[in-house]
Amino acid sequence: MFKVRVIPCLDVKDxxxxxxxxxxxxxxxxxxxxxxxxxxxxxxxxxxxxxITASHENRGIILDVVRRTAEACFMPVTVGGGVRTxxxxxxxxxxxxxxVSINTAAVKDRSFVKAAAEKFxxxxxxxxxxxxxxxxxxxPGRWEIFTHGGRHPTGxxxxxxxxxxxxxxxGEILLTSMxxxxxxxxxxxxxxxxxxxxxxVPVVASGGVGSLDHLVDGVRDGHASAVLAASIFHFGEYTIxxxxxxxxxxxxxxxxxx
Amino acid sequence: xxxxxxxxxxxNLHSAAKAFERAARESGHDQPILVTSDPDTVxxxxxxxxxxxxxxxxCRRGLDAVPGMVExxxxxxxxxxxxxxxxxxxxxxxxxxxxxxxxxxxxxxxxGEVDRITPADPNLKIPHMGWxxxxxxxxxxxxxxxPTGPDGLHAYFVHSYELKAQHEDDLVAQADYGGxxxxxxxxxxxxxxxxxxxxxxxxxxxxxxxxxxxxx
Numbered sequence: 001m002f003k004v005r006v007i008p009c010l011d012v013k014d015x016x017x018x019x020x021x022x023x024x025x026x027x028x029x030x031x032x033x034x035x036x037x038x039x040x041x042x043x044x045x046x047x048x049x050x051x052i053t054a055s056h057e058n059r060g061i062i063l064d065v066v067r068r069t070a071e072a073c074f075m076p077v078t079v080g081g082g083v084r085t086x087x088x089x090x091x092x093x094x095x096x097x098x099x100v101s102i103n104t105a106a107v108k109d110r111s112f113v114k115a116a117a118e119k120f121x122x123x124x125x126x127x128x129x130x131x132x133x134x135x136x137x138x139x140p141g142r143w144e145i146f147t148h149g150g151r152h153p154t155g156x157x158x159x160x161x162x163x164x165x166x167x168x169x170x171g172e173i174l175l176t177s178m179x180x181x182x183x184x185x186x187x188x189x190x191x192x193x194x195x196x197x198x199x200x201v202p203v204v205a206s207g208g209v210g211s212l213d214h215l216v217d218g219v220r221d222g223h224a225s226a227v228l229a230a231s232i233f234h235f236g237e238y239t240i241x242x243x244x245x246x247x248x249x250x251x252x253x254x255x256x257x258x
Numbered sequence: 259x260x261x262x263x264x265x266x267x268x269x270n271l272h273s274a275a276k277a278f279e280r281a282a283r284e285s286g287h288d289q290p291i292l293v294t295s296d297p298d299t300v301x302x303x304x305x306x307x308x309x310x311x312x313x314x315x316x317c318r319r320g321l322d323a324v325p326g327m328v329e330x331x332x333x334x335x336x337x338x339x340x341x342x343x344x345x346x347x348x349x350x351x352x353x354x355x356x357x358x359x360x361x362x363x364x365x366x367x368x369x370g371e372v373d374r375i376t377p378a379d380p381n382l383k384i385p386h387m388g389w390x391x392x393x394x395x396x397x398x399x400x401x402x403x404x405p406t407g408p409d410g411l412h413a414y415f416v417h418s419y420e421l422k423a424q425h426e427d428d429l430v431a432q433a434d435y436g437g438x439x440x441x442x443x444x445x446x447x448x449x450x451x452x453x454x455x456x457x458x459x460x461x462x463x464x465x466x467x468x469x470x471x472x473x474x
Contacts, residue, residue: 001408002435003389040459045389070273074280076414076457093311096273098416098457118359121312121347123385123416171385171418202383225383255389255412257460 003255004219005045005226006243007078007204008233010035013052015061019234033068039233040073042240045255047073048101048174048228051081063095070096080128080174089116093124101126101174104147107154107161110168117169126204127170131158131191132178141190150178158191159198166199173199174228177207184210184231192222204228212238212246219252261470262303265295266320266327268347274309277456278466285467297330305469306335309456310347314356314372314419317347318363328365335448336367341472342448346417349443349450353421368443368450369424375417377436385418390433390453392441392461398430400442400449400468404461406431411461413441413453420452447474 011018016030026034036047047069051062059082066079079092080101089100100120106113106127117125130150135142143158162173175195177188187205196203202225205218209229218224232238241256248254261278265271271293278291292299300306308331310317321327335342344352353364356372364372375384389412394401405411415433420440423429430442430449443450449469455462 001391002386002433003412005388067272071276074273074277074457074459074462076416076454094272098311098454118313119316121316121358121418123387123418124311171416172387200384202385202387225388257411 001253003045003253004247005204006215006240006247006254007046007048007226007228008039008044008240009048009050009206009228009230011050011052011230012062012065013054014058015065018052032065033072036069036077037072039240040075043244043256044075044240045226046076046078048078048080051079053082063091066092066095066097078126080126086115086119089120093120099124099126099172101128103128103130106165107145107147107156110164113165113168113170117171122169122171125170126172126174127165128174128176129158129162129195130176130178133188133191141194143191143194146178150181159194162195162199166201170201172201173203175203175205175224180208181206183208186210186214187218187222187224189217189222192218192224196223196225202226212243215243216247216250216252219247220250259304260290260292260299260302261305261307262300263291263293263307263309264300264327264331265293266317266324268310268312268317268320271309274307274345274456277462278307278470281463281466282470284463285470287467287470289470295324295327297324297326300327300330301334303334303340305341305343306331307343307345308348308351309345310349310351312347314347314350314358315360315362317351318356321351331365339447339474341469341474343469344448344450345456346452346454349452350419350421352443352448352450356419358419367448368421368428368445370422370428372419372421375420375435375439379436382436385416386433386435386439387416389413390415390435392431392433393438394431395429398442398444398449399472399474400444400465401431402468404464404468411464412458413451413455413461414457415441415453417452421450
């Protein structure tokens with residue numbers, strides 16, 4: 001039976017985990033590879049690295065992180081952040097990433113999605129969508145794509161954009177609600193559902209998880225295929241296993257042998 | 259006595275090599291794991307692994323771009339009968355042809371074609387991406403000691419196309435995704451997995467260990 005995925009996400013800057021991971025006694029809580037190994041052992045279904053390294057000359061560091069992770073973890077890894085060219089994707093895949101997520105570069109140039117999917121196959125091309133609600137409360141939901149961490153509006157409708165990038169070859173959508181990100185109020189369920197129901201590929205819900213019920217809601221009500229969270233796992237509020245057992249008790253198909 | 263993992267520019271060989279090294283070490287079947295694009299190294303290897311990530315046509319082009327590699331594979335595996343494991347697109351390449359973006363010839367070792375997944379339930383997402391259990395269709399040494407069926411271990415899949423084997427006998431295991439999908443094919447000394455054993459944690463390492471001790 002096919003299972004729902006639970007995906008911890010590690011923000012990595014200059015090769016270090018931002019804020020550190022406190023859920024287990026790591027020798028070095030800032031080492032992304034150690035955190036990845038711990039999540040692998042804890043039964044995470046996939047792992048996502050988001051590289052937020054600002055300077056261009058340090059961008060190679062993430063390749064080393066991915067390489068060392070792939071040496072130690074036999075689980076799927078997605079890497080996003082600053083992916084702009086076909087060569088960026090090739091380097092990440094060769095380092096051991098299974099999927100690469102494209103964000104701003106796809107907003108700027110949709111043909112990049114097509115080129116990437118034709119080159120590497122749609123199964124490894126994820127398009128990350130950062131969306132913010134632009135409709136007023138009470139109106140039917142409407143969301144727009146925002147870039148630069150939610151600061152730059154683009155005027156592009158999120159549902160239309162999702163359909164478009166899937167048509168070009170995106171194999172998965174990583175959907176983050178910029179309204180909910182960091183709030184611990186739960187996913188934007190209406191947004192998640194609008195996108196998940198509009199596209200044929202899996203949608204990973206992200207942004208706002210504060211409780212295990214939020215994870216259940218994202219799948220059951222938001223129709224997401226997978227749920228991504230950071231802080232509830234990193235800071236030891238819940239283990240991956242607790243999350244998966246809770247979701248299984250709520251009736252969702254979960255992999256508990258990991 | 260080496261295991262050759264064929265490098266033809268299709269990513270992810272590093273993690274595959276590491277998974278083989280670990281399975282070899284832990285299972286007591288330690289043997290050198292070589293990532294190679296040299297046809298002679300493939301000819302000398304005791305076992306051959308063909309990974310593959312990406313689109314079928316692109317992988318085929320990559321394989322053809324390594325001078326002598328297709329011939330070496332054919333000689334070593336099809337005629338030489340040495341144990342072979344194809345992974346993901348490496349498994350799909352065992353078919354006669356692929357229909358991803360365009361019609362492309364495969365190696366023609368397993369009768370059948372690679373075509374887009376069409377689940378009976380239109381609400382199911384494509385790619386088939388994530389963890390699924392396996393349903394064994396027949397006994398195979400690669401599945402020895404690995405729990406299959408709905409309560410069995412999970413394998414990690416990520417694909418939009420599947421190998422539709424023409425002969426029932428070539429089908430070793432399936433996965434259920436709105437209908438049966440081909441998960442493992444096998445014939446003589448060759449076997450292929452649609453899922454990624456190198457990413458499938460417990461099931462994956464056990465399957466690789468089985469491959470390393472397989473004497474077809």
